[in-house]
Amino acid sequence: MMRLPGYVIAISLAIIVCVSAARADEKPRPDPTCSEVNKAYSQSNRPAQYSITTYQVKDDGSLKPYQALRVVDDNYYTKYSLSDTWLLHGKPYFSIMDRMGPKFTSCKLLGKKGKLLHYSATWHKFPYTAATELWVAKDNRRLMKMLRRYPDSLWELPFAVALEIYDYNATNVGASAPSAGERPRPDPSCLDVNNAYRQRNRPPHYSTMTYQVKDDGSLKPFYAFRVVKDNSYTKYSFSDKWLAHGQPYFSIMDRMGPKFTSCKLMGEDSSVLGKLLHYSATWHSFPYTAAAELWVTQHNHRLMKLVRHYPDTGWEFPFPVAVDLYDYNPAQTLPAAPEPTTLVSTP
Incomplete structure (x- = not known):
């Protein structure tokens, strides 16, 4: 049996890798149907101070508070409803893309009611997806409310339907940062x-x-x-x-x-x-x-x-x-x- 020199094998492997990588399609891109939703969600459209409250939507339609997120200047803080302690994190960043693909796909304008635009979309955060509805302010295109319905097979949170309410009123958010412990560190x-x-x-x-x-x-x-x-x-x-x-x-x-x-x-x-x-x-x-x-x-x-x-x-x-x-x-x-x-x- 003929033995190939080591360098020939190495070159062959390198060629296979390059060809395989070259055959890969381009990196994921935003869904063009979601341009308006992406503008509302993206970090660039968020002020220096705002808050997000996440609620569980119960079967009877009532809301149960789950988590509060507060952004103050260059830091954000989170607190669960069952706790009095705020956790301090780093600079907030909400991207319309992550390493697995776009945040929103299959977006559609469902209608307009008062000062709000009502959209439907599919929301993604690996390994989760959710059927989503979003309400966006007409005047400044800021996201005001987002409702996510997770499939029965995989929930991100301990419940199937979540509602996020956004508040951009600096007075409500509070001009000063909430009291928090040190920023989380490795154990x-x-x-x-x-x-x-x-x-x-x-x-x-x-x-x-x-x-x-x-x-x-x-x-x-x-x-x-x-x-x-x-x-x-x-x-x-x-x-x-x-x-x-x-x-x-x-x-x-x-x-x-x-x-x-x-x-x-x-x-x-x-x-x-x-x-x-x-x-x-x-x-x-x-x-x-x-x-x-x-x-x-x-x-x-x-x-x-x-x-x-x-x-x-x-x-x-x-x-x-x-x-x-x-x-x-x-x-x-x-x-x-x-x-x-x-x-x-x-x-």
């Missing part, structure tokens, strides 16, 4: 877990497969994620279509606080890759939390496996236990770089 017990999870410890090419962990311990594929240089691709197990996205970014902090808290080294496990450090932690991705276990390679501190056990009160997926398996082998990841057929928002 010092999670230093090693954060180093394994953060973006800078990830190579330019890798893949992640998310599985449902069934009651008998068997795995059922749910979601595939691949990174090829500056682009990421996703595909659900029930679909043959890959979606192309922008540059991936995984942060140890988000606007609600740290990704991991209460980390603890449980021990060491052996594997074909060498020793794996086994950690426990609490994983956070608002509004979800999960009891997590992580396995990290000892020699290069890369995350290899992440198991999440969700509480009965809130699942991120249609099942309570999920495992992410990471593969950093270019031979497995690169030649199969996907060819996305659509760049519309997430399914």
Whole structure:
């Protein structure tokens, strides 16, 4: 059998990667039907001070307060209705696009009533979608109210219908910032877990497969994620279509606080890759939390496996236990770089 020189194999791989990336469609763009809705929602149309109150819409139509968000100059603050404590965050930013696609699609003007324009749209925030209605002021095109109806299969909040009320009256918002504690910071017990999870410890090419962990311990594929240089691709197990996205970014902090808290080294496990450090932690991705276990390679501190056990009160997926398996082998990841057929928002 003829053996190819190593450099020939390397060149061939590089060609496959470049061609596959070149075949990818352009990065996601805003839906042209949503230009007016995007103007109302975008950060540039928001004043220095305003507030948003999120309510649960109950079956009888009554409203139950859930969360308050207040913007004062260059900071924003949040407080849940069941708490008296305001949480301080950084500079607010509400984008009409994220790395998974546009915030709004399929927008339509339903009518005009008094000083408000009434729109319908589909709202997206991966992995959630919601049938949405928006009311926008005619004069300054500011968003006044947004109603989201989530499908039965996946809720972002602990209820199916949410209403956001916007208030731009500086007197109502308050000229001074609410009393708040320090800005959220990483949990010092999670230093090693954060180093394994953060973006800078990830190579330019890798893949992640998310599985449902069934009651008998068997795995059922749910979601595939691949990174090829500056682009990421996703595909659900029930679909043959890959979606192309922008540059991936995984942060140890988000606007609600740290990704991991209460980390603890449980021990060491052996594997074909060498020793794996086994950690426990609490994983956070608002509004979800999960009891997590992580396995990290000892020699290069890369995350290899992440198991999440969700509480009965809130699942991120249609099942309570999920495992992410990471593969950093270019031979497995690169030649199969996907060819996305659509760049519309997430399914």
